[in-house]
Amino acid sequence: MTTPDDQSPTPPPPAPVAKDRVYRSPMGLAGGVLLLVIVCWLGFDALFKGEGRTPWLALAGMILVVPLVAAFTLRPAVFAGPDRLRVRNPFRVVTLPWGEVAALRSGFSNEVVAKSGTKYQLWAVPVSxxxxxxxxxxxxxxxxxxxxxxxxxxxxxxLGSGGPGxxxxxxxxxxTGPTRAETDKVMDDLRDLLETRGQANTAQGEPTVRWAYEIMAPAVAGAVLLAILLAVG
Structure with a gap:
């Protein structure tokens, strides 16, 4: 029989992992869905009802256009975590530890500046x-x-005394309404994270850049196929 002294203390539960804040453009998402619906509607109509080379041209056009529309409307997003900033732009994904972020700038576009001097535009946070x-x-x-x-x-x-006036x-x-643009509020949030997490030990490291071959490859294939079909006549 064990006594209370023989029992080992229960380890404390692990601290919950903070989720990344995700910023996207609602107008970009809505416009992208609308464009994809139109492209697919016209493309499939030509693909199944067209004659001669029309179905092949429609197929090549869809292979080219659909990835590009998705890349510029649905894909862009900014993921702000406690240790790093991940920027998903149309053709590449940039991961910057907060310790490598020099500044977040807002002008005619919103961008993040790495300590190396490289600038990356935030496609998901457009300036209005x-x-x-x-x-x-x-x-x-x-x-x-x-x-x-x-x-x-x-x-x-x-009326001065609390009346309805x-x-x-x-x-x-x-x-009535906000006294600061929504995208400027997003940049304020990112600057707050940079200020509070920039010196953290877990927020250090090297920036990484990954090209979005899953978008580029089908778009290039569609462009090549479309060029061949137009050249052959």
Whole structure:
């Protein structure tokens, strides 16, 4: 019979592994699905109902177009984990430990800069200048309203004493909404991860780049087949 002193202590459960944050473009996904539906609909219609060389041309066109549409719309994604940033662009996958990331820049496009100086564009986080302008206008209106104080908000949500004012009739609709573009918020999240995890021991290593041959190979095959069919006449 064992005594409590003979029993070995139960090891603590392993710490849960943090999941990567995944960032993708909703508009890109929606546009990609729509384009694929149209391409497949037209392609299969020509493939099964066409005559002469039409089915072969349709097949070659689909082999060329479908991978390219998927590469530029469905494939791009950014995976941000506790130790590394993985950028999946149309034709390659770049893995950067946080210790190798020098900066995350936002201009006309969002990009990550490695300490070696190499820049990689974030296809999954496109810049919307229109969204930035809308957010900037909302931010300016919010700052102006805060500067005016309660008296300046009469007719913009209350009558100074908490009444419904004109805002109850929907006149504040133009002032509501985020004061920062969604893709800029994503970049802020990535910068926070870089700041907190950049010096971690587990976030060090060498960057890796892998080309997406699963996309490039069928696209090249479709292009070659299409060129042969057009050349033969």
């Amino acid at each position: 200048l229109r969204a930035r302008k809308r957010a900037a206008r909302r931010q300016e209106r919010a700052a102006a309203e805060a500067a005016r104080g309660p008296a300046g908000r009469i007719g913009a949500g209350g 004109l805002g109850g009739f929907g006149l504040r609709g133009a002032d």
